[in-house]
Amino acid sequence: MADTLKAAGPYTVFAPSDAAFRALPAKTLAELKADPAQLKSVLSYHIVPARLAAADIKPGNAKTLQGADLALARAGSFVTVEDAMAETTDINASNGVVHVIDRVLVPPRKK
Numbered sequence: 872m873a874d875t876l877k878a879a880g881p882y883t884v885f886a887p888s889d890a891a892f893r894a895l896p897a898k899t900l901a902e903l904k905a906d907p908a909q910l911k912s913v914l915s916y917h918i919v920p921a922r923l924a925a926a927d928i929k930p931g932n933a934k935t936l937q938g939a940d941l942a943l944a945r946a947g948s949f950v951t952v953e954d955a956m957a958e959t960t961d962i963n964a965s966n967g968v969v970h971v972i973d974r975v976l977v978p979p980r981k982k
Contacts, residue, residue: 872911872914872915875915875918875936876918876966877966878966879966880920880922880964880966880967881920881921881922881966881967881968882918882919882920882921882922882964882966882967882968883918883919883921883922883923883933883967883968883969883970884917884918884964884967884968884969884970885917885918885919885941885952885955885957885970885972885976886917886969886970886971886972887917887955887971887972887973887974887975887976888958888971888972888973890973891955891972891973891974891975892975894974894975895975912937912978913937913975913976913977913978915935915936915937916935916936916937916939916941916976916977916978917935917976918935918936918937919933919934919935919936919941920934920936921933922967922968923943923968924960924961924968925945925948925950925957925960925961925970926945928943928944928945928950929943929944929945930943930944930945931943935978937978939978939979941953941976948960950970952970952972952976953974953976954974955972955973955974955976956972956973956974957970957971957972957973958971958972958973959971
């Protein structure tokens with residue numbers, strides 16, 4: 872994922888906080904560490920190939936690098952991504968923006 876994020880972008884990264892990763896069950900963390908493809912899928916589910924500042928977020932879906940849609944919403948200064956709440960928004964990066972969220976998002980299972 873590092874090579875992807877070094878590209879020109881623009882990208883919006885919904886980055887889970889350290890506490891969000893600590894809240895994952897140990898079994899889930901072990902499964903992700905043991906399966907690089909699944910880990911890449913989960914990580915790329917947190918990235919949208921567009922620059923979305925908090926003020927730009929409107930209710931609706933955004934396509935992720937993983938290929939699935941994320942449900943986004945904003946009410947006043949509150950930004951949600953699926954069932955996660957943004958704790959910190961609009962951290963500027965050279966190729967986009969980062970929003971720190973309070974959960975690790977899991978992509979929907981492919982049918």
